Amino acid sequence: EIVLTQSPATLSLSPGERATLSCRASQSVSSYLAWYQQKPGQAPRLLIYDASNRATGIPARFSGSGSGTDFTLTISSLEPEDFAVYYCQQRRTFGQGTKLEIK
Amino acid sequence: EVQLVESGGGLVQPGGSLRLSCAASGFTFSSYWMSWVRQAPGKGLEWVANIKQDGSEKYYVDSVKGRFTISRDNAKNSLYLQMNSLRAEDTAVYYCARVSMYYYGSGSYARYYFDYWGQGTLVTVSS
Numbered sequence: 001e002i003v004l005t006q007s008p009a010t011l012s013l014s015p016g017e018r019a020t021l022s023c024r025a026s027q028s029v030s031s032y033l034a035w036y037q038q039k040p041g042q043a044p045r046l047l048i049y050d051a052s053n054r055a056t057g058i059p060a061r062f063s064g065s066g067s068g069t070d071f072t073l074t075i076s077s078l079e080p081e082d083f084a085v086y087y088c089q090q091r092r093t094f095g096q097g098t099k100l101e102i103k
Numbered sequence: 104e105v106q107l108v109e110s111g112g113g114l115v116q117p118g119g120s121l122r123l124s125c126a127a128s129g130f131t132f133s134s135y136w137m138s139w140v141r142q143a144p145g146k147g148l149e150w151v152a153n154i155k156q157d158g159s160e161k162y163y164v165d166s167v168k169g170r171f172t173i174s175r176d177n178a179k180n181s182l183y184l185q186m187n188s189l190r191a192e193d194t195a196v197y198y199c200a201r202v203s204m205y206y207y208g209s210g211s212y213a214r215y216y217f218d219y220w221g222q223g224t225l226v227t228v229s230s
Contacts, residue, residue, distance in 0.1 A: 034216035036148075043198055043220040044140075044148065055218065091215045092150040092164070 002026055004088050006095035012103040019075040021098045023088035028068045032090055035064055035073045038097075039084045047086075048073065075100075105129040105219045107199045112224030119189050119228070125182040125199030125221055133157075133177040136202035136213040139184050141195035142223075149195075152184065153202065155213075167193075189228045196223040 003026040013019055023033065031051040036044040046055040048064035051071055061076045075082055083102050088095040111123040123139070139151040152173040153162045161173050172185040182199055200217035 032215050036217075038148075043222055044217075045220070046216065046218050049203070049214070049216050049218075087148055089148075089216060092153075092162075094148040094150070097147045 002029060002090055002093050004090060004093055004095035006086075006088060006098045008098060009096070010099045010101060012101050013078055014103045015078050015080055017078050019073075019078055019082070019100055021073040021086055021100070023066075023071040023073070023095050025069045025071070025090065029090045031067045033064075033066070033071050034089045036087045036089060037082075037084050038087065044087065105201070107201065107219060107221035109197065109199050109221045109224040112197065112226045114227045114229065115189055116230050117190060117228055120185070120187045121189065121226060123184040123186065123197055123199075123224060123226070127180045127182065127199075127201075130201070132175075132180040134211060135204055137175060137182045138200045138202055138217060139173060139182075140198045140200050140217070140220075141193075142198070143192075143195045146195075151197070154182070186226070189226075191228050194226060194228045196225050198223045 005024045007022045033051045035048040037047050038044045047058050047062050051066050052064045063074045065072050083100050085097045085099050087097050106128045108126045115121050136155055138153045141149050141151050151164055154173045154175055158175050170188045174183045199221040201219040203214040203216050203218040204211050
């Protein structure tokens with residue numbers, strides 16, 4: 001079974017800064033990786049699928065890259081509403097999450 | 104607009120049972136694989152179960168096999184999770200999620216990710 005490891009566990013940044021979140025798979029998943037955003041008390045929301053495709057309605061400041069075992073979610077310029085927990089996922093496996101908090 | 108609305112959560116004693124429901128609207132429910140995903144308090148996401156469009160295939164995480172049953176009623180646009188022999192470690196918010204599909208030729212195929220989620224229903228297992 002594939003294991004997804006996200007880093008860092010917590011990322012402290014200020015609005016306007018660039019955020020880079022990492023997800024590493026224990027074996028190759030080709031480009032079949034998704035990213036979700038979850039705010040407190042809310043359901044997860046699909047951001048990115050197939051490593052780099054933005055889901056419907058997702059702002060262009062969110063981008064994904066990578067293939068094989070190493071993937072990155074980048075938020076080019078943080079807005080106040082972007083501070084949340086982010087999960088990567090492949091099939092039945094989720095990463096443990098990265099909490100993006102305001103510095 | 105796609106909507107998934109869960110219900111049926113609550114407080115139950117260890118060893119008890121609970122049935123969760125998910126009412127779907129805004130899409131052709133019978134055309135999609137559906138899933139349950141849970142999240143223990145303060146923890147990450149855990150996939151629980153999947154069911155094929157016609158209910159002919161079902162898959163479960165090992166920790167719930169033999170205790171939980173996923174089912175659906177396409178005539179009622181509804182997804183269910185029957186949970187028996189509940190344990191404290193089953194305490195979580197349970198989300199209903201739609202599995203994304205792609206279409207090629209005359210066929211439809213499940214993708215690996217979840218494109219819509221319900222708001223969740225809390226299940227607490229405690230004496």
